C-alpha cells in the first residue's frame with residue numbers, strides 16, 4: 001500500500017478523482033433496515049459515513065443469517081487462525097483444554113467463500129452501492145472473514161495483534177468494511193467501537209505513523225479525540241454496520257459469551273495485504 005495513503009488529504013484527493021453515479025434502483029434482497037421501515041439509500045448511508053466515519057442501521061435478511069449460522073455450526077473453524085488446527089465450534093471446550101495457549105479467535109479462514117449466503121452478500125447490489133458511493137469509485141471486493149471472538153484473558157500484545165485496541169487499517173487509499181453480528185452482542189460479547197470523526201480529523205503526527213496508532217494507549221487516544229465521540233455498537237444477531245477502517249476503532253475483548261462476526265471489505269484498487 002502506498003505510504004501516502006495514511007494522510008487524510010491524499011485519501012480524499014484519490015476519492016475525489018472518481019465519478020461514481022449510483023444506479024436509479026437497487027435490489028436489496030439480502031439486507032433490510034435494522035428496526036423495520038425503509039432502508040436508507042446508499043447515498044444517505046454514504047453521507048453519514050462521510051460525516052461520522054461509520055453507519056449503523058441495517059440488518060441481514062433472516063434467511064441469510066440462518067444460512068451463515070448453519071455454515072458456522074457445520075464447518076470447521078481454525079484455532080487462533082492456524083490452518084493446522086481445525087475444530088468444530090461445538091467442541092470449543094475440548095479445543096481449549098487441549099491448547100496450551102488461550103483460544104482468542106476461531107476463524108473460518110477462506111472457507112466461508114464456499115457459503116452461498118456469503119456470495120450473495122459479497123455481490124449484493126445494496127452493499128456494493130453503499131461502498132461505491134462512499135469511495136466515489138466502483139467498489140472492488142478485497143476480502144472478508146467469518147470468525148468467533150472467544151472470551152479469554154488477553155495480554156496487551158494479544159490485544160494489539162487481535163485489533164482489540166483502538167487502531168486504523170489502511171488496506172487501500174480508502175476502503176469500506178461491512179460488519180454483521182451473527183450472534184447477539186452486548187457489552188460482554190466484544191462489541192465493536194468507533195471514535196466518531198477520526199477518519200477526517202486526526203492529528204498530523206497520528207496520520208504520519210499510520211497503523212502505528214495501535215501502539216498508542218487507548219486512554220491517550222480517548223483523551224485526544226474525546227470520550228464523548230465513542231460509539232459502542234451493540235445489537236441483536238443480524239445487525240449490520242459499515243465503517244471506514246481508517247476511522248479509529250476496535251473490537252472489544254469479549255468476556256461473557258462468544259461473538260460470531262462476519263466482515264467484508266471493499267476498496268478502490270485490489271490489494272493482497274489485509275489488516276483486521
Ligand SMILES: [Fe+2]
Pocket residue numbers: 163167168169245249275276
Ligand atoms: Fe480494524
